Amino acid sequence: MNGPKKRIIENGKSKLVPVGYVTNQRKAFEKERARTESERTNFYKSRTWQKCRYYQLLKEPLCERCLANGIITQAVIVHHIIDTYTPAGWDRRLDPENLESICFSCHNKETFQKKDPPPE
Numbered sequence: 001m002n003g004p005k006k007r008i009i010e011n012g013k014s015k016l017v018p019v020g021y022v023t024n025q026r027k028a029f030e031k032e033r034a035r036t037e038s039e040r041t042n043f044y045k046s047r048t049w050q051k052c053r054y055y056q057l058l059k060e061p062l063c064e065r066c067l068a069n070g071i072i073t074q075a076v077i078v079h080h081i082i083d084t085y086t087p088a089g090w091d092r093r094l095d096p097e098n099l100e101s102i103c104f105s106c107h108n109k110e111t112f113q114k115k116d117p118p119p120e
Contacts, residue, residue, distance in 0.1 A: 005017060060075060078100070081100055
């Protein structure tokens with residue numbers, strides 16, 4: 001068991017694991033993600049989503065997260081607050097209350113900082 005380790009909590013217990021270790025929760029999340037990938041791809045290509053996205057950016061043309069920090073940045077992405085990989089997020093995929101207009105920078109921070117699956 002050589003190499004870098006990290007401490008995680010799995011099933012309520014702390015344990016030391018190799019850096020590339022994948023939790024059971026993450027495995028289940030990835031399995032669900034793979035199952036729904038084609039359905040999600042078709043959704044994002046749909047005319048319904050394109051219209052929804054267009055109206056969201058028309059309603060909120062500036063990045064909502066940057067604006068909260070006093071920075072004015074044009075929004076280019078419509079982000080789902082509750083991820084569409086979750087059943088609750090999928091059900092609310094067109095709900096305006098579940099959408100926010102954000103810039104590329106804020107989207108990348110949100111997307112690439114996720115380590116574990118989103119809560120359901």
